[in-house]
Amino acid sequence: MGEMSMRATGWARSFPINGGIRAARSWAREHLDSLGWTTGAPETAGAVLLTVSELVTNAHLHAHSSANLVLTWDSRCLHVSVHDSSPVLPTPRTPDATTPNGRGLGLVDALADTWHTRRQTDGKTVVACFYPPGQPDPHACEPDGPQPDH
Structure with missing residues (x-):
């Protein structure tokens, strides 16, 4: 029997507080271009950005x-991971009309096929998973795979 192997492609970069958001989008767009997502799956590429x-x-x-x-493409899912130095886990909030903040995780929840947070000794990492159109099982990219019903 042959072994099933998985090949992954990944890229990593750190973005400082001053001016990092625009640079992060531009950097991510370059890698989405290299995967063919900006032309082949523009809506998904927009959601990733x-x-x-x-x-x-x-x-x-x-x-x-x-x-x-960190962007990781494993031929099933594109994992978008962002690590920061705070141990405080993000909590989705219900935004109100008077506050411009509080919508971020709600957007991530709506855009990503799955997402989760991992605590680490030096902070936390939020990972959002995107699969390209035509993939049959969006739950195949969950951290531990689909969970059986008990």
Whole structure:
């Protein structure tokens, strides 16, 4: 029997608090271009770029930290991971009309196929997963795979 192997392609870069959001979007767009997503899956590429903006903004605004952005394509899902130095886990809030903040995680939840947060000794990482159109199972990219019903 042959072994099933998975190949992944990934890119990583750190974005400082001053001016990091626009640079992060531009950097992510270059890699989406290299994967063919900006032409082959423009709506998904747009959702990825908006998610990058929101997660990098959260790292800068709420964690007062640089944002370490990692994009990983494993032939099923594009994982967008943003690490910051704050141990405080993000919590979705219900935005109100008078406050411009509070919509970030709601957007990520609406845009990404799945997302989760991991605590780490030096902060946390938020990971959003996107699969291109035509993929049959959006839950195949959850961190531990689909969970069986008990």
